[in-house]
Amino acid sequence: MPRKLLRRWLPDRDTLNRNAFLRRCAPFLTHHNLWHLNRHSVSGGLAVGLACGMIPGPLQMLTATVLSILFRVNLPVAIFGTFFSNPFTIVPLYLAAFGLGRLITGANGGPAHIPPAPETDWSNLTGTVQAWLDWMVTLGTPLAIGIVVLALLLALAGYGVVQLGWRLHVRHALHCRRQRRATAGL
Template identity: 85%
Template sequence: MPRKLLRRWLPTRETLDNNAFLRRCAPFLTHHNLWHLNRHSVAGGLAVGLACGMIPGPLQILNATILAILFRVNLPVAIFGTFFSNPFTIVPLYIAAYGLGRLITGANGTQAVIPPAPETQWSDLGASVQAWLDWMLTLGTPLAVGIVALALLLALAGYGVVQLGWRLHVLHALRLRRQRRGA
């Protein structure tokens, strides 16, 4: 991945130091791998972000931050990696997780039809959240197993794609440099 492109999008350490809230968290944010753009740190950050993106509810970014600090991978990439799950994609992701969970648990005979997803009523958000939680609980074990399995699969795929893409980009740049020297 081109570093210049990533540096343009990601916040710098100095902008975070200027934030009053984040200054309190500074001791946890000092490891260089949290901000360094190398193949392993970015791949790990994306893997953490993709895995945490499958967490239900608004705790995705918080969990991605905690795991990025624990595993010492790129923090901004981990946070941005959670954004693949949003109100438009979460239902298809959970349906895929439910199908994967049914495949893993062997629950093919029980509850063959997915109950219809509830409608979100923005005027009564508390009731909507409760309706979504109840819907997820009716899906039971296959959904729980499927969410974990899909999170792990997405994390492994994201890690592999970044590692491979970064390596191919470096090899391409080396090839171009050799061609320029030879010409």
């Protein structure tokens, strides 16, 4: 993959060491795979980020950080991977998870029709969070199973796409290098 492009966007160790809060966490952030851009670290980081993106609420980035430290995959890529779920995409993702859960459970659990999603009132954040939690509880077992299965499917797809894309990029670069050498030798 284009390392130069990724290095431009991702923070380096010096940037993190200047941050007072992160300096306290430095012993956990020293493993080289947390910052190194290689095929395995980046694909694992994206898989962790995509799986954690399905976690409800504000715990996505924290969970992605903990799991990337635990699995020793690229930390910035894992955090960046959680950004696919946001206020605009979370309802379609949860509806897809609900449908997947109903398919897996045989539609025996939960309501036959999806109740309308609650309104988001930014002035009453605690009430909004409670309304969303109540909505998710009414969807029941199919939603819970669907979220887990969809998170695993997204993680597997992200891992596979990065692995394949990285290999194709390396093969293409080698092919171009061989062609340049062959034409320079003539």
